Amino acid sequence: MSLNRREMLRLGAAGAGGLLLSSAGIAADTPLLFNLKPNDPLAPVAPKVAATPIAPMGVDPAILERAKAALHSHRFFVRDRNVIGIVDFGKASHEARFHIVDLVSGRAESHLVAHGRGSDPAHSGLLQRFSNGFGSLASSNGTYITSDTYHGKYGLSMKVKGLDYTNNNAEARAIVIHNAWYAEPDMVAAHGKLGRSEGCFAFSRASQWQVMNRLGGGRMIYADKLA
Template identity: 50%
Template sequence: MDRRNFTKFALSGFALTFMPDTMGKAALPTAPQPLPVPAMPRAAPLPPYAGLLARAKAALDRHAGAVLLRDRVAIADFDAPSKDLRFHVVDLMNGQSSSYLVAHGRGSDPAHSGWLQSFSNEPNSLASSSGAFRTGEMYVGQHGQAMRLAGLDPQNNNAEPRAIVLHGADYVGEDHIAAWGKCGRSEGCFAVAPHMLPHLLGLLGTGRLLYADKIGAG
């Protein structure tokens, strides 16, 4: 190599040592960056009556010949105290629900604790019964406007002779709860706030399922 070419090569190498860091780094391969992990959507919390809703759906299948309308069901969740909104009407088409106050029978809560203690199907027991009911015709009786109910299970098949119905009662409502801390008791009927009764009768109509139970019952 002659002196001219040697000098040119040496100067080129000398210049490379003064290249900016960014130029040197640009020539180096970079490690692939991990893609951000998308957040998993949170599942909607189950409603407190989810267990009873599953039982109600099973009852719809069990009593398919007796319950013709399957678009919505009513659930009386007697695990909850009477001061809570524990009567739920669930739309099975879209999952939406609305909730209301409902009383239980005095025979199911002799000490008037506000909690249902037991069920009975016996005449004159004044107790609430559990199981599947079919909503029946509307009529006007001693409680005013009301809806008849037919018991579909062995534990509530005396509902009609016992005159277990859905009706309004003054002892069910926010004012009564504010004064007493609980609703009053029925004689086994599903008693609701009088001002909510027309709305409930319209939602339920004739030929739908009303399911009453207590998951914690023995």
């Protein structure tokens, strides 16, 4: 039986539609037409998968992962999640252990920071314990967000708020970011360690300005000790 032109066009369109539908379930690296080889320029190209980012230089990958988990957990409280602060209290006070990490670029800058004298009663330069208690004069571990600035004993300072049960007294304990003479680099040169705060994040004057400029406005700081 002969087919007229209209019927031939209808059958051709149906065949093409069936070809498109059957192709939808084929893997991306399988040639769809004319038996193309995988390296043929007309063959479909599988999407590239980004490599897993590594920790920036100087930042322990394990504490970075903890910080990122905390960022996700508290994401509704953190205004800007591209740049975070990480304090690795497993390191001694003569080491640059406060890291400002840009999660977009993967870069970090590191600063000296003092811990509380209640966390290091013997003044060994190593943090021995955390405490959230009033009058403990100790550093607390957990997730913080930065808050308002004010002028106090050490000049311009920045308040922080604790978001975890381990540091939720931070604001009431007046735990803040400030500069201090005992957190200047020459203390390390003279004594091999920084002095101690009363639980605050105490920096050199230069570092304090950089930390406040990069992390102000409700950004996150994560403080912890891995061992």
